[in-house]
Amino acid sequence: MELLRLELINYRRLFERTVINFAQGDKNVTIIRAENGSGKTGILMALLFGLFGTVKYEQFQIENDSDFMVSSYLLEKSGSQATCTVIVDFLEDGHKYQIKRSVTATNTNGVRRQSSDVDTSLLEDGVNTGWDKAKIDNFMNNIIGENIRGFLFFDGVKYTDLFKQNDTRTRKELQKIIEKMLNINDLDQTIATLNAVASSIGQNSSNGRLESDYAKAKNTLGEKKTAWDDASTALEKKNDEITEFERKQQESLSKLAGLKEYEDTIKKIKDNRNRLEILKNSESTYVSLLKNSTKTMLKNTIYKTFGWDVIDDMSAIAQDSQGSLQLLETIVRRNQCICSDHPLSSEEKERVQKYIESIKADQQYHYSLSSSFRYDVTQIQDAEDVTSFDDAMAAAEKYYNDFNDINQEYNSLLASLPEDINLEEVTDSVIESSSNVKSFEQLIERAKGELPTLKQNVKDAEAAYNEAKSKVEQLDREKASASGQQMKFDFIKGASKKLAELKKRYLIEAQQSISNRANEFFLSLISDADKQLVSKMILDEDYTIKVFDKNNVEIFGQLSAGQKLMASMAFVMGLTAEASDAKPTCNFPLVMDTPMSNLDSRNRGSLISLMPTVVKQWILTPMDTELTDTEIDKFIATGKVGNVYQLLKTNISSKVVHYNSLNEIKGGIRHA
Amino acid sequence: MPNARQEYGHLNLDDKLTPFLNAVNNYFGLSNKGDFLLLASLGLKNPECVDEMRNKHLTFTKGKEFIDGTDTYFDQAVDVLITKYVSMVGRDNLAEVFTSKQLLDKYMSELLLIANYYGNYLIQNDFLAYKTGVTNNQANGFVLQFGNLINSLKEDTPEF
Numbered sequence: 160m161e162l163l164r165l166e167l168i169n170y171r172r173l174f175e176r177t178v179i180n181f182a183q184g185d186k187n188v189t190i191i192r193a194e195n196g197s198g199k200t201g202i203l204m205a206l207l208f209g210l211f212g213t214v215k216y217e218q219f220q221i222e223n224d225s226d227f228m229v230s231s232y233l234l235e236k237s238g239s240q241a242t243c244t245v246i247v248d249f250l251e252d253g254h255k256y257q258i259k260r261s262v263t264a265t266n267t268n269g270v271r272r273q274s275s276d277v278d279t280s281l282l283e284d285g286v287n288t289g290w291d292k293a294k295i296d297n298f299m300n301n302i303i304g305e306n307i308r309g310f311l312f313f314d315g316v317k318y319t320d321l322f323k324q325n326d327t328r329t330r331k332e333l334q335k336i337i338e339k340m341l342n343i344n345d346l347d348q349t350i351a352t353l354n355a356v357a358s359s360i361g362q363n364s365s366n367g368r369l370e371s372d373y374a375k376a377k378n379t380l381g382e383k384k385t386a387w388d389d390a391s392t393a394l395e396k397k398n399d400e401i402t403e404f405e406r407k408q409q410e411s412l413s414k415l416a417g418l419k420e421y422e423d424t425i426k427k428i429k430d431n432r433n434r435l436e437i438l439k440n441s442e443s444t445y446v447s448l449l450k451n452s453t454k455t456m457l458k459n460t461i462y463k464t465f466g467w468d469v470i471d472d473m474s475a476i477a478q479d480s481q482g483s484l485q486l487l488e489t490i491v492r493r494n495q496c497i498c499s500d501h502p503l504s505s506e507e508k509e510r511v512q513k514y515i516e517s518i519k520a521d522q523q524y525h526y527s528l529s530s531s532f533r534y535d536v537t538q539i540q541d542a543e544d545v546t547s548f549d550d551a552m553a554a555a556e557k558y559y560n561d562f563n564d565i566n567q568e569y570n571s572l573l574a575s576l577p578e579d580i581n582l583e584e585v586t587d588s589v590i591e592s593s594s595n596v597k598s599f600e601q602l603i604e605r606a607k608g609e610l611p612t613l614k615q616n617v618k619d620a621e622a623a624y625n626e627a628k629s630k631v632e633q634l635d636r637e638k639a640s641a642s643g644q645q646m647k648f649d650f651i652k653g654a655s656k657k658l659a660e661l662k663k664r665y666l667i668e669a670q671q672s673i674s675n676r677a678n679e680f681f682l683s684l685i686s687d688a689d690k691q692l693v694s695k696m697i698l699d700e701d702y703t704i705k706v707f708d709k710n711n712v713e714i715f716g717q718l719s720a721g722q723k724l725m726a727s728m729a730f731v732m733g734l735t736a737e738a739s740d741a742k743p744t745c746n747f748p749l750v751m752d753t754p755m756s757n758l759d760s761r762n763r764g765s766l767i768s769l770m771p772t773v774v775k776q777w778i779l780t781p782m783d784t785e786l787t788d789t790e791i792d793k794f795i796a797t798g799k800v801g802n803v804y805q806l807l808k809t810n811i812s813s814k815v816v817h818y819n820s821l822n823e824i825k826g827g828i829r830h831a
Numbered sequence: 832m833p834n835a836r837q838e839y840g841h842l843n844l845d846d847k848l849t850p851f852l853n854a855v856n857n858y859f860g861l862s863n864k865g866d867f868l869l870l871a872s873l874g875l876k877n878p879e880c881v882d883e884m885r886n887k888h889l890t891f892t893k894g895k896e897f898i899d900g901t902d903t904y905f906d907q908a909v910d911v912l913i914t915k916y917v918s919m920v921g922r923d924n925l926a927e928v929f930t931s932k933q934l935l936d937k938y939m940s941e942l943l944l945i946a947n948y949y950g951n952y953l954i955q956n957d958f959l960a961y962k963t964g965v966t967n968n969q970a971n972g973f974v975l976q977f978g979n980l981i982n983s984l985k986e987d988t989p990e991f
Contacts, residue, residue, distance in 0.1 A: 453860060457868060458868075461872050465914075473914075525925070
């Protein structure tokens with residue numbers, strides 16, 4: 160199949176008539192560059208809808224076929240009804256076809272509804288075939304089967320996903336894809352038919368015993384088949400479990416490996432953080448120690464500074480009053496004043512007596528005060544906590560110094576990490592990853608321990624099934640011989656067996672050939688640096704993709720997302736090449752939506768130079784960031800680009816603009 | 832000759848003590864009474880400061896906060912300072928001072944002024960950096976500086 164032209168009328172955002180001509184022949188690359196939301200994927204969707212009448216395709220993230228295709232702007236503008244038409248011209252088997260599909264939508268008081276009927280017609284070499292929709296769809300399905308559409312519309316994300324999981328589902332899908340692609344399912348049908356014919360030869364023999372044995376054997380066969388299927392499913396499930404564990408373990412390991420570079424720094428940072436944490440926790444201890452010491456220190460200092468003075472003062476005052484006291488007491492004893500001969504009057508005597516008492520009280524007060532101070536001062540002198548202030552000061556000083564030093568180191572370590580590394584995330588994921596690796600290890604070990612039993616179960620079940628099967632075959636033959644047609648039976652059975660063997664051999668050869676081709680493409684796609692690591696990629700008999708390093712160690716799980724995309728592309732290319740040899744009409748275009756978003760510039764370069772040489776047509780819809788001037792130059796160098804379009808968007812619509820050469824779209828998308 | 836109010840009034844002396852005292856409180860855990868004792872005792876060790884205070888009748892608005900505290904830890908130390916101050920000034924009988932509320936208030940007020948005055952003296956001289964506020968870094972340095980000050984106070988103490 161070769162795509163010639165896509166015409167869109169009233170389609171979604173592109174409500175003007177839009178025509179895209181696909182490049183063919185020597186210049187086989189068509190580029191449609193666009194920004195997000197301008198309808199890039201919508202064009203691929205239209206292509207899918209035009210060819211197969213469906214937009215239900217997982218990569219477009221469309222829920223169902225009734226997704227709105229008629230331009231809603233136009234519907235509102237034009238009133239009650241509008242029709243969207245998609246026309247695709249293509250070459251197939253030497254004929255030129257034009258397939259046209261229209262869908263109508265109505266607008267009733269603002270409620271928009273799209274009809275589920277799709278008006279479909281097909282022209283063959285300009286003549287209407289007159290076929291109905293079902294026949295046309297069937298015809299299209301025969302050209303490109305549903306499974307193969309996945310390759311026609313290559314979606315990097317989807318295939319990387321498929322290649323991420325080497326589980327049973329993926330393997331089965333790959334096998335199905337390959338078998339369908341190589342038309343091997345036709346062989347299967349032939350074998351089944353032959354077997355059915357062989358069984359029907361001895362139908363309804365008159366031998367009652369034979370018939371009842373046959374019925375029993377058939378029954379047993381059914382049971383054994385179920386048992387075998389169950390055992391196989393159990394084994395597959397276990398294998399998938401192990402694969403999943405291994406994948407998760409690998410994920411954790413590669414996460415760890417990515418962080419290894421910063422491991423020492425992070426370790427130190429964590430260490431410092433812990434130390435700072437400890438210091439911070441003990442800060443309150445230092446502070447309260449210092450505060451208490453200061454308080455005691457201050458009180459003690461006041462006692463020590465002024466206490467002795469105070470005691471001296473008190474003693475002096477008390478001592479001073481001693482002389483006056485003696486004099487006054489003498490006066491009282493002699494009952495006469497010193498300066499006169501007269502005896503003291505009783506009034507005077509009383510006054511002197513009072514004076515003596517007040518001096519005595521005063522003296523007593525000073526003595527008691529001084530002795531109480533003396534007691535306090537002695538206490539303080541004996542107290543050890545005076546020195547504790549120095550200790551507290553020293554401890555606090557050390558604390559501040561330590562804290563500052565560690566903090567400084569901590570900050571400089573933090574500064575030494577790359578800016579985009581979030582320490583919290585990194586430390587968390589280091590801890591998580593290393594614990595994950597360990598726990599997955601245990602899980603894998605446990606699951607692997609169960610494998611031998613499960614394998615034996617499958618083997619036993621298979622043997623039982625084969626036994627039952629040969630029993631049925633034997634009875635088939637007996638029945639055929641009973642009706643005298645044993646030779647015919649043997650002949651047909653022999654033919655069926657031969658065909659089955661042929662199929663097996665063919666599949667093995669095809670699988671090996673795909674494996675070899677894919678490997679070739681893979682090695683030409685990956686960078687020189689990667690070539691140092693990777694030695695080969697194979698698709699083994701189980702349809703498991705394996706990538707080996709120089710030491711023959713399987714490393715598929717360790718490949719980066721970009722490398723996996725390369726591996727999946729190589730596989731698709733290998734398959735395409737194989738299918739082209741096997742059935743020339745299968746030589747179909749490869750359509751890629753945002754094909755290079757996951758690739759670095761070197762990988763983009765090898766993709767750009769290699770792809771046009773291995774596919775019949777390459778149609779790609781890159782974003783402006785994927786197709787910069789660097790990539791444009793690389794495309795120009797290949798000389799393979801036939802048609803260049805750009806999707807320009809305005810508020811309500813998008814417009815496809817054709818350019819004569821790639822040079823014209825250099826310098827990014829220019830908005831009108 | 833301007834009077835003290837004119838001379839110092841615009842300086843809002845006790846307001847300027849606030850950042851300084853905040854630092855003291857944060858890092859030394861002293862109560863208001865503790866602040867008062869520290870500054871008053873430093874002032875008493877400085878006879879010039881006592882003379883200055885007694886010659887200039889400054890009015891402080893926040894000074895009362897110094898001694899209006901429930902912190903009993905320093906009560907005896909306050910007694911020592913009052914005793915010392917009374918004996919330094921030598922005007923009144925100590926027994927009377929301790930029994931008369933009026934006299935006690937009078938001496939406390941004077942001690943308060945000494946403390947304020949000395950605090951301001953520190954701000955103007957030794958702790959110039961704390962005049963406008965205290966940053967964390969300054970406070971860390973202050974711990975050591977202030978520790979040295981207390982140590983110097985300790986060194987002046989006669990041996991028992």
